[in-house]
Amino acid sequence: MLSTITACSGAKENRPSSAGAAGTGGSGEKPVIKIGYLPITHAAPLYIADAFEEESDWPFTLELIKFGSWPDLMHALNTGNIDGASVLIELAMKAKEQGIGLKAVALGHKDGNVLVVANDIGKTEDLKGKPFAIPSRFSTHNILLYQMLKNAGMAYSDVQAVELAPAEMPAALSEGRIAGYVVAEPFGAISVVAGKGKVLYQSGEIWENSVDCGLVLRDAFIGKDRELAQAFVNAYLEAGRKAEHKSEDERAVLKKYMNVDDKVLELSLQWIAYDELRLDEESYERLRVYLREMGLSENPPTFGDFVDNSFIDAAAGAS
Numbered sequence: 162m163l164s165t166i167t168a169c170s171g172a173k174e175n176r177p178s179s180a181g182a183a184g185t186g187g188s189g190e191k192p193v194i195k196i197g198y199l200p201i202t203h204a205a206p207l208y209i210a211d212a213f214e215e216e217s218d219w220p221f222t223l224e225l226i227k228f229g230s231w232p233d234l235m236h237a238l239n240t241g242n243i244d245g246a247s248v249l250i251e252l253a254m255k256a257k258e259q260g261i262g263l264k265a266v267a268l269g270h271k272d273g274n275v276l277v278v279a280n281d282i283g284k285t286e287d288l289k290g291k292p293f294a295i296p297s298r299f300s301t302h303n304i305l306l307y308q309m310l311k312n313a314g315m316a317y318s319d320v321q322a323v324e325l326a327p328a329e330m331p332a333a334l335s336e337g338r339i340a341g342y343v344v345a346e347p348f349g350a351i352s353v354v355a356g357k358g359k360v361l362y363q364s365g366e367i368w369e370n371s372v373d374c375g376l377v378l379r380d381a382f383i384g385k386d387r388e389l390a391q392a393f394v395n396a397y398l399e400a401g402r403k404a405e406h407k408s409e410d411e412r413a414v415l416k417k418y419m420n421v422d423d424k425v426l427e428l429s430l431q432w433i434a435y436d437e438l439r440l441d442e443e444s445y446e447r448l449r450v451y452l453r454e455m456g457l458s459e460n461p462p463t464f465g466d467f468v469d470n471s472f473i474d475a476a477a478g479a480s
Contacts (some may be wrong), residue, residue, distance in 0.1 A: 180300065196245050199231065201348075202433055205375070206449070207397070208415055210223060234248060249373070267473055272365055277342055280356075284361075292320070293340055295342070301375075306322060308368055347421045350428040371399055
């Protein structure tokens with residue numbers, strides 16, 4: 162499974178709060194909302210929200226909790242140590258299928274996944290028999306690999322799919338240990354900017370409107386204070402709109418949360434969008450089809466059971 166992502170965090174120092182999630186520091190203080198993340202561009206709305214919190218009048222304090230791996234993040238989410246997370250949607254769906262009370266309330270981004278290959282790879286067929294890295298079997302990245310091979314008339318077994326930590330992928334490609342990879346940004350852009358790899362496909366060329374990372378909240382958190390959850394989603398969506406500007410101010414914020422070169426960040430942001438974060442049913446149902454087709458899930462949660470667009474719809478109605 163995915164191991165460690167190395168990155169510098171610009172998050173505010175963790176504030177004292179009660180054990181567990183949705184704690185308060187004391188009488189009269191704002192409730193603290195704890196949200197988990199991995200340091201990738203797909204979580205940009207969280208970084209923007211965190212950075213601009215002091216300028217806002219939110220009825221809560223946001224505490225971002227950085228994790229080094231998806232398994233660690235999911236353990237914290239599943240056990241209630243955090244209130245929600247920006248996470249691979251497939252991992253959250255798997256947890257939901259296993260009985261964990263979770264709801265997907267927004268996307269983390271649109272697009273922003275690239276299939277990067279060594280410079281001597283000219284077409285998909287050239288990957289036959291070679292190792293190709295993904296961050297997790299339960300990821301849109303794995304589905305993109307599967308669909309790319311299928312489009313070329315190849316079987317998934319025609320390549321050696323290997324799970325590798327995202328931060329290790331650029332070096333592995335440069336050293337010839339893998340022939341390509343697909344993963345969250347900015348790791349694809351790192352190889353391209355360094356001249357050690359090239360983009361074979363953008364995610365939109367393989368799966369238009371693909372579903373990847375999402376903002377997931379625990380049912381217990383929503384049920385405890387729905388108005389608080391709504392306020393958080395409102396702030397998150399506002400931050401997403403700011404992130405989409407991709408101006409010098411937004412890029413400066415992102416650099417505080419990710420140890421990334423200016424050129425890498427600029428290229429990475431060219432591939433990704435944050436302006437429309439509503440998870441639509443058609444895209445979700447296609448994801449469910451892929452999960453069953455690949456044998457990753459026998460009964461993935463239905464759209465109605467797992468997706469709650471009421472928050473994002475309410476935010477749109479109020480704007």
